[in-house]
Amino acid sequence: MMNKSADLAPDPAPGAIVARDLTVVRGDRPVLRGIDFTVPPGRITGLLGPSGCGKTTLMRAVVGTQAKVTGTLHVLGRPAGDAELRSRIGYVTQDPSVYDDLTVHQNLDYFAAVLFPGRARRDERRTAVERAIADVDLASHAHALAGRLSGGQRSRVSLAVALLGAPELLVLDEPTVGLDPVLRRDLWNLFHRIAADRGTTLLVSSHVMDEAERCHRLLLMREGEILAEDTPEALRHRNDTPTVEAAFLRLVDAANARAAHANRADHPVQQEQP
Numbered sequence: 001m002m003n004k005s006a007d008l009a010p011d012p013a014p015g016a017i018v019a020r021d022l023t024v025v026r027g028d029r030p031v032l033r034g035i036d037f038t039v040p041p042g043r044i045t046g047l048l049g050p051s052g053c054g055k056t057t058l059m060r061a062v063v064g065t066q067a068k069v070t071g072t073l074h075v076l077g078r079p080a081g082d083a084e085l086r087s088r089i090g091y092v093t094q095d096p097s098v099y100d101d102l103t104v105h106q107n108l109d110y111f112a113a114v115l116f117p118g119r120a121r122r123d124e125r126r127t128a129v130e131r132a133i134a135d136v137d138l139a140s141h142a143h144a145l146a147g148r149l150s151g152g153q154r155s156r157v158s159l160a161v162a163l164l165g166a167p168e169l170l171v172l173d174e175p176t177v178g179l180d181p182v183l184r185r186d187l188w189n190l191f192h193r194i195a196a197d198r199g200t201t202l203l204v205s206s207h208v209m210d211e212a213e214r215c216h217r218l219l220l221m222r223e224g225e226i227l228a229e230d231t232p233e234a235l236r237h238r239n240d241t242p243t244v245e246a247a248f249l250r251l252v253d254a255a256n257a258r259a260a261h262a263n264r265a266d267h268p269v270q271q272e273q274p
């Protein structure tokens, strides 16, 4: 359950996503541990950290599909999970959700019919479908069965589905995993076009540190906590490192040293009596 007071209060902070003391329990252990962060509107925020650190859980909380969430989480000025947010957020999971026995075009026609129902909106549907197919550069495969596409092409169909409703916030869970370098570059160019031309806010997760440099801002995560929240340049500068990856490693070492120090303070070694 979210804070009741937070449900009623308008979002006072200027962020597309604002989290305060956000905690998520999965199974019987906390997977997000009272984290604070802000995602600015109209920018690309990268959510980076090793496998299992809680990136998907954080995204699920943002889109409102995660249970056992406590703390405050505002998305586009509403409490996360609010019904009004459904049409304003596009979410692409790690497993492409497309129908294998339909073509790319038919997949998009189907989802467009759900989003823009009725005869009167036929032209709107057609325009949205053509634009989404062009956005993800799949025009040459529009009439291929989704089941016959490569993994990267299938994930681009999923992305096209998410773009159909022109969402204000796009949440993408490891969208470039398994893609070759050229496709990865093209997708990142697309993300930048979407942010610049449409003012869309993007939250993009990755465990590949070189993708960090492509983001406007970063949330660096480790073991359910936010290690740092800043621009790539500021992170490099502040940690005096040539890359974000090196900055991340330095921050991990510092966090480990702090944890070891706290552990020693909690459990001092008993001196043997002479």
Ligand SMILES: Nc1ncnc2c1ncn2[C@@H]1O[C@H](COP(=O)(O)OP(=O)(O)OP(=O)(O)O)[C@@H](O)[C@H]1O
Pocket: 026, 027, 031, 049, 050, 051, 052, 053, 054, 055, 056, 057, 058, 207
């Ligand atoms: N259904 C579940 N029940 C209990 N624990 C879970 C469940 N799903 C995930 N977890 C645990 O929650 C933690 C965070 O998982 P999450 O999927 O959010 O990480 P991630 O950073 O997205 O990882 P990856 O990069 O591998 O996708 C992991 O330790 C995982 O074992």
